Amino acid sequence: TKRLTLRDIAAMRRRGEPIAMLTAYDATMAALVDRAGVDMILVGDSLGNVVLGHETTLPVTLDDMIRHAGAVKRGSARALLVCDMPFGSVTDPATAIENAVRVMKETGVEAVKIEGGIAMVPTVEKLVGHGIAVMAHIGLTPQSVHQMGGYYMHGKDEASANRLREEARALEAAGAFAIVLECVTPVLAAEISRSLTIPTIGIGSGQDCAGQVLVINDLIGLNTTPPPSFAKPRADVASVISAAVGEYIADTKAERGPIPLPRRAE
Ligand code: KIV
Ligand code: NA
Numbered sequence: 001t002k003r004l005t006l007r008d009i010a011a012m013r014r015r016g017e018p019i020a021m022l023t024a025y026d027a028t029m030a031a032l033v034d035r036a037g038v039d040m041i042l043v044g045d046s047l048g049n050v051v052l053g054h055e056t057t058l059p060v061t062l063d064d065m066i067r068h069a070g071a072v073k074r075g076s077a078r079a080l081l082v083c084d085m086p087f088g089s090v091t092d093p094a095t096a097i098e099n100a101v102r103v104m105k106e107t108g109v110e111a112v113k114i115e116g117g118i119a120m121v122p123t124v125e126k127l128v129g130h131g132i133a134v135m136a137h138i139g140l141t142p143q144s145v146h147q148m149g150g151y152y153m154h155g156k157d158e159a160s161a162n163r164l165r166e167e168a169r170a171l172e173a174a175g176a177f178a179i180v181l182e183c184v185t186p187v188l189a190a191e192i193s194r195s196l197t198i199p200t201i202g203i204g205s206g207q208d209c210a211g212q213v214l215v216i217n218d219l220i221g222l223n224t225t226p227p228p229s230f231a232k233p234r235a236d237v238a239s240v241i242s243a244a245v246g247e248y249i250a251d252t253k254a255e256r257g258p259i260p261l262p263r264r265a266e
Contacts, residue, residue: 005162019211
């Protein structure tokens with residue numbers, strides 16, 4: 001199998017073929033979602049919450065992302081790979097170039113993803129100018145959680161909606177190949193999706209985006225706390241694990257007669 005390219009993703013948008021994207025953080029999960037036929041895999045900085053046990057994505061480092069993106073690359077064969085640029089790694093265009101070049105060289109992913117609106121336009125232009133494909137990400141941007149004062153829907157009032165319209169337009173003009181719309185009100189997400197040539201990839205933003213992305217753990221019920229309300233789990237893997245581990249423990253501890261201790265010489 002051949003890996004999908006940016007041209008394939010653009011062609012899907014032109015044909016109106018929906019794009020299915022999921023996160024993965026390790027080689028095994030990457031292989032499973034890849035073999036199931038997902039179009040793009042995101043090595044998300046949700047790594048921080050899902051894998052590393054942090055409260056937010058802020059502590060995730062570039063080295064964390066590089067290590068896990070390399071694993072996802074090794075596990076997958078067909079999906080186009082996108083690696084999140086973590087908090088603090090794109091503070092100005094020059095820093096962004098340096099860090100994105102490291103991601104591209106050391107992992108083999110096809111693209112990077114950057115959270116942010118108008119402030120990120122010069123950075124997106126710079127990266128694209130250097131031949132690095134960029135996925136943008138607006139609406140709820142978890143790296144800004146403290147500044148935003150929590151996790152909530154965006155685009156509810158006219159000022160917020162207008163800002164999102166402007167950001168989407170500017171990021172497309174800057175050369176982004178796709179834009180994640182996270183927790184954008186569905187009507188606005190649909191409007192933005194129709195207004196752009198590049199695909200919008202929605203999460204918690206309704207069904208009328210060019211594609212959808214979800215954290216794999218939320219899709220398969222592999223978690224210990226409830227998933228966000230927009231994530232409809234399609235499996236209960238946590239229960240499968242608990243049952244298997246419970247059986248293993250019970251079987252290990254089952255009565256098989258005592259194993260005698262060695263006799264000590266007197
Ligand atoms: O880190 C992540 O998983 C993401 C997606 C949810 C869009 O950025
Ligand atoms: Na992310």
